[in-house]
Amino acid sequence: MSPTWVQLAYLAAALCFVLALKGLSTPRYARAGNLVGAAGMALAVVTAYVHGAVHNGLLILVAIAAGVAVGIPAARSVKMTAIPQMVALFNGVGGAAAALVALTEFLEVAEGSVLFQVATVLTVLIGSVSFSGSVVTFLKLQEVMTTRPVLLPAGQVVGVAAAVASALLALGVVLTGSGTLLVLLAVAGLALGVLFVLPVGGADVPIAISLLNAFTGLAVAASGYVLANTLLIVAGTLVGASGTILTRLMAQAMGRPLTNILFGAFKTTATAAATG
Amino acid sequence: MIDLLTIFVLAVFVGFEVVSKVSTILHTPLMSGANAIHGVILVGAILITGRAEHALEVALGLAAVFLATVNVVGGFVVTDRMLEMFKGHRR
Incomplete structure (x- = not known):
């Protein structure tokens, strides 16, 4: 204490x-x-x-x-026009820092409680998703890669597979306390973050950044449980909660429900396939 | 344990409440400001590095300190620049 x-x-x-x-x-x-x-x-x-x-x-x-x-x-x-991608990048490094903090604490503590293990798993997973997702949003806004929605062939299948793999790895870490599995979980999280942001198109990218910002907040809050530190819990939760509300408000300001923005690309192709 | 949960639940409501009536023009600065605040992970990074003993842990901890610092200072500076621009705009 x-x-x-x-x-x-x-x-x-x-x-x-x-x-x-x-x-x-x-x-x-x-x-x-x-x-x-x-x-x-x-x-x-x-x-x-x-x-x-x-x-x-x-x-x-x-x-x-x-x-x-x-x-x-x-x-x-940074130029004023390039500020959104800069924010995305700062958000990404924050997520990476949270994942690293939980990973390091996991290595330092030999035997942790179940709560500690669950919090560690959550921090590493959410932090990695936030990091790789933010990097992809940065690349999109910087126009290093196409700003249009990218749909991988069988993207949904790959996405579900990555999510299932993450869940299994997370369970594995909690059950076995294995550091190797935790590193693999971080890798799965990175893949998940990329898959999550790829289908989001041009004008919707700032909303994805806002959501990832809320994610990083949650990762920081989870890391607060890992370290039993109240400030990390409070600040992380504040950002997670306010970021979630803000994301909804931003989506409303654009007149589109959030699910449309995140999964809209899948729907349009589905309807295009149906009508075409 | 229950204490931490209590803190968490209360913080969720505070977080919801403080931003519930934000004007559209402030969406991006607010996002950026919140982004700087989650850089508080720097506190966690300092604490774990401060008690790390093995080389690998020290290296990982220092990497976390570095990244979190970039998040904190970059976040606050960028937010300030954004708001400065708004002020000039209105005059």
Whole structure:
């Protein structure tokens, strides 16, 4: 259990995140909200470092410095028109980080409870899906690949197969506690993320990004169970819940139900095949 | 265990509630801001690296620290740039 001052600092950070989301929902306070969120994050990170970086303190600082050196120029130099794909990329690396955190904790802890194993499995799976899905949305918006819906031959069959494989691997990890299976699960998750986003077409891609954003939030929340850390649970859940609502609102603003956007490509081909 | 579940359920409702009345123009900045917030996984990455002892665990942890940092700083900076653009727009 963490000392009281750490818990209080995490509570303050969580409050900052709620205020940040609240601020970002109104035009007048949006910018202030973002700054409050950043302040909360700074508090949380400094607290975690002071309390938790018992070993490897210097290496952690170097890794943070490297992340800042990459992240700030990328965010500053990106063209306004290219911002959605940048957000997708930032979302993707967040998902990858969550998956790595759960994987590492799994390696460190020899024997975990069932809850720990389930949370680990969820974090790794959702994090990988979010990472590879975000990379595909980035490639689409950057027009490295076609922005049109991509339908693999027998794409639905492959998708279902990947989902079943993921479920079986997840069950395998929980039952056996095998690290190899967990790595395989991450690979299956990566495939699933790609298959999930490929059929989404041009104008709908931002909505897919928003959904993947909510996914990463859930992965972070699940990682909070892995580490028994309340701040990760609160912040991850906030993003997961608000991201889900936001995704629905965005779909409504476009006048299309969400299922149409995600699975529309399958339906149109099905009807085209039926009428043609 | 039940405590964590309680926190989770309450956070779901707070998350639903805070964004339920957002105007269309703020959809993208809000998504981007939420994106920066889930970079809080950096806290988790620091904690696991801080107690890692084997080389593989340290390497994985540091990779997570690096990626999460990119998520956090990039997320907040991009959101701020977006909102800055809105302000200029309205004047």
